Amino acid sequence: MSNDPDIDTIRSDFIEKTGLISQSEGLPRIAGRIFGMLIFDGQAVAFADLATKLEVSRASVSSSIRLLEERGLIKRMTKSGDRQDYFRLATDPYATMLQGLQKRTQANRDEIAETIQSLPANSEAADRLNEYAKFHESKSAAIIVALETIRAAAPTSSEPQNAVLKEHQND
Amino acid sequence: MSNDPDIDTIRSDFIEKTGLISQSEGLPRIAGRIFGMLIFDGQAVAFADLATKLEVSRASVSSSIRLLEERGLIKRMTKSGDRQDYFRLATDPYATMLQGLQKRTQANRDEIAETIQSLPANSEAADRLNEYAKFHESKSAAIIVALETIRAAAPTSSEPQNAVLKEHQND
DNA sequence: AGGTTTGTTCAGTTTGAACTGAACAAACTG
DNA sequence: CAGTTTGTTCAGTTCAAACTGAACAAACCT
Numbered sequence: 113m114s115n116d117p118d119i120d121t122i123r124s125d126f127i128e129k130t131g132l133i134s135q136s137e138g139l140p141r142i143a144g145r146i147f148g149m150l151i152f153d154g155q156a157v158a159f160a161d162l163a164t165k166l167e168v169s170r171a172s173v174s175s176s177i178r179l180l181e182e183r184g185l186i187k188r189m190t191k192s193g194d195r196q197d198y199f200r201l202a203t204d205p206y207a208t209m210l211q212g213l214q215k216r217t218q219a220n221r222d223e224i225a226e227t228i229q230s231l232p233a234n235s236e237a238a239d240r241l242n243e244y245a246k247f248h249e250s251k252s253a254a255i256i257v258a259l260e261t262i263r264a265a266a267p268t269s270s271e272p273q274n275a276v277l278k279e280h281q282n283d
Numbered sequence: 284m285s286n287d288p289d290i291d292t293i294r295s296d297f298i299e300k301t302g303l304i305s306q307s308e309g310l311p312r313i314a315g316r317i318f319g320m321l322i323f324d325g326q327a328v329a330f331a332d333l334a335t336k337l338e339v340s341r342a343s344v345s346s347s348i349r350l351l352e353e354r355g356l357i358k359r360m361t362k363s364g365d366r367q368d369y370f371r372l373a374t375d376p377y378a379t380m381l382q383g384l385q386k387r388t389q390a391n392r393d394e395i396a397e398t399i400q401s402l403p404a405n406s407e408a409a410d411r412l413n414e415y416a417k418f419h420e421s422k423s424a425a426i427i428v429a430l431e432t433i434r435a436a437a438p439t440s441s442e443p444q445n446a447v448l449k450e451h452q453n454d
Numbered sequence: 455a456g457g458t459t460t461g462t463t464c465a466g467t468t469t470g471a472a473c474t475g476a477a478c479a480a481a482c483t484g
Numbered sequence: 485c486a487g488t489t490t491g492t493t494c495a496g497t498t499c500a501a502a503c504t505g506a507a508c509a510a511a512c513c514t
Contacts (some may be wrong), residue, residue, distance in 0.1 A: 117401065125413070126398045133391050138307065140472060151411050159491070169474050173494055176472095195482065195490065206418035222306050227297050230288065240322050241297070246436060247377035250429040256426035273385060311502060330461070340504050345462055347502095365514065366460060 123152050127166075137209075141186040142168055143176035146199075147185060156189050156198035184208045207262050221248035294323050298337075308380075313339055314347035317370075318356060329362050348393035355379045378433050385426040392419035 305315025
């Protein structure tokens with residue numbers, strides 16, 4: 113009993129999923145939906161289309177776009193003869209996501225390590241804090257492993273399909 | 284110029300840190316502070332002490348405790364001759380945390396895999412969704428590695444230090 | 455029995471992030 | 485030049501989660 117849903121439904125469902133997943137990873141839901149849309153559609157999407165297709169305000173698109181750009185997950189492009197901005201996924205967004213996660217995890221570990229340093233030498237709490245630090249350390253180390261796995265799997269970057277689109281140079 | 288802060292300041296700072304870290308991992312801040320307090324103090328802490336020392340309502344303690352118990356991160360204990368509930372860290376809370384994270388990550392991967400399955404055979408989006416799925420897959424695999432690392436480092440469970448405290452048997 | 459202690463539940467408040475509309479500046483068009 | 489398009493900014497709103505106070509039930513005490 114396969115009731116083949118049409119492609120638009122699949123697409124919307126996927127976009128909602130990425131919205132929820134991103135939310136659980138600390139990004140606003142709209143940013144996740146934009147990310148999902150760029151994954152699904154593949155081609156560069158115009159700013160106005162993001163707002164209309166996702167049924168959100170341009171202001172929301174603007175701020176979510178900024179977040180995604182800051183994190184290095186998407187790239188802004190221009191199209192000659194078109195005044196709008198276009199957006200596509202960055203070259204290796206997943207490696208970048210893992211890298212960000214790894215840095216934050218490592219920063220947490222370092223903060224705990226600092227606390228341990230500041231403890232009096234004989235403190236019996238040190239061992240327990242150290243276990244907590246080791247937890248973050250293992251997590252960080254594991255993410256580095258995942259990074260290597262991902263980079264090994266996708267070493268060559270794919271060229272932009274649309275020759276008319278050009279990378280936008282920031283500052 | 285080391286201006287040795289006193290132990291209580293170190294303790295409070297650590298508890299605040301765990302609150303923030305836990306918050307970034309999707310737990311309420313108070314739950315993180317409880318967790319931090321149990322790490323630092325080592326001994327089982329009474330319910331009332333959690334509320335007073337963290338300066339929050341008993342209701343907040345109750346709901347955060349429930350969350351932490353559900354996730355298997357802390358254990359409820361009783362003390363003979365004392366009507367209060369006491370709490371301590373579960374035996375291996377860090378492994379449990381990683382396990383939870385791994386399951387959620389794997390669930391995300393599976394959902395994306397389902398979406399790919401439902402796509403028409405010739406869909407050119409499939410490759411891109413598959414990269415996204417692989418990302419979650421690598422992350423999941425890496426967490427399993429971290430789990431093994433942690434379990435190898437702390438294989439033997441430490442006995443409860445206080446012989447008067449007893450495991451509380453739920454249902 | 456009545457009174458206390460203890461933890462939970464629930465309705466309501468608080469809080470902070472997400473989101474919007476409107477004003478705005480910059481870049482373009484005619 | 486005035487008028488349009490485009491993206492950003494900012495003040496204000498909305499919304500969901502966190503948190504609280506108070507009522508409550510259960511277990512204990514006297």
